[in-house]
Amino acid sequence: MANEDTGKIDKILNEIVEEIAGNDIVPLVELIKNKSNVSEFKIAEKLNITVNHVRNMLYRLNNYNLVYFTRKKDKKKGWYVYYWTLNMLELRNLSIKLKTDMLNKIKNKLANEESGVYFICPDKHVRANHETAMEYSFRCPECDQHLVNENNVKTRQNMEKLINRLNEEIHLLQAMEIKLVKERKLTRIVKKKKVKKINKLKKKIKMKKKKRK
Ligand SMILES: [Zn+2]
Structure with missing residues (x-):
C-alpha cells in the first residue's frame, strides 16, 4: 500500500475514533497504534495526564471493542498494571x-x-x-x-x-484486510498451541490422579 494511502487511512480512522469516542482520544490512539501491550502508565506519561484519565479514555474505546488488554501484577507495589493494544481489525x-x-x-x-x-x-x-x-x-x-x-x-x-x-x-x-487477516490467523495459531499445552497438562494431572488410586 502506498504511503499516501496509509496517510489517508490514518485520517479516516482518526475521524471515526473522534466521532464515536471524542476528539481527546485521537492522540491516545495515535500513540498505541501499530504497537502492542502499551502500559497505561507509559500512556499517561506520554500524554501528560493521569492514569485514571487514561483508563477513562480506554474504557470509552473498550465500549466499541476497540482495545484489548492484559494485566500484570506489579510485585513491588502490589497492584495491577494494564497493558493495552488497539484492535485494528475491529476499528x-x-x-x-x-x-x-x-x-x-x-x-x-x-x-x-x-x-x-x-x-x-x-x-x-x-x-x-x-x-x-x-x-x-x-x-x-x-x-x-x-x-x-x-x-x-x-x-x-x-x-x-x-x-x-x-x-x-x-x-x-x-x-487493509489482507494484512489484518494474517495477524488474526497468527493469534489463532498461538492460541491453539496454548490449548494443546493446557490439554497436555490436564492429561498429566489425570494420569497422576489415576496412579494415586
Ligand atoms: Zn420567505
Whole structure:
C-alpha cells in the first residue's frame, strides 16, 4: 500500500475514533497504534495526564471493542498494571460500517433530489417538496413570498462528490484486510498451541490422579 494511502487511512480512522469516542482520544490512539501491550502508565506519561484519565479514555474505546488488554501484577507495589493494544481489525470493520451507513443515507437523499422537484423561498426561509409546498399554498410561511422552483444541480453535484469520496474511503479501508487477516490467523495459531499445552497438562494431572488410586 502506498504511503499516501496509509496517510489517508490514518485520517479516516482518526475521524471515526473522534466521532464515536471524542476528539481527546485521537492522540491516545495515535500513540498505541501499530504497537502492542502499551502500559497505561507509559500512556499517561506520554500524554501528560493521569492514569485514571487514561483508563477513562480506554474504557470509552473498550465500549466499541476497540482495545484489548492484559494485566500484570506489579510485585513491588502490589497492584495491577494494564497493558493495552488497539484492535485494528475491529476499528477497520466499524469504520467500514459507519462509512457505508453514511453512503446509503446520501444515496437515498440523492435519489430524492433526482426524483423530486423542490420549491424554495427566494430568501431561503424554507425548502419544500411538492407535497409540502402545496400545503403552504406555494407561499413562504415566514415571509409570504411565492415559492419558486429550485435549481438543485449544485446540491446534486455536492452529493455526488460526497458519494465518490465515501466510496473511495470504503475501498481504502477494505484494502487493509489482507494484512489484518494474517495477524488474526497468527493469534489463532498461538492460541491453539496454548490449548494443546493446557490439554497436555490436564492429561498429566489425570494420569497422576489415576496412579494415586
Ligand atoms: Zn420567505
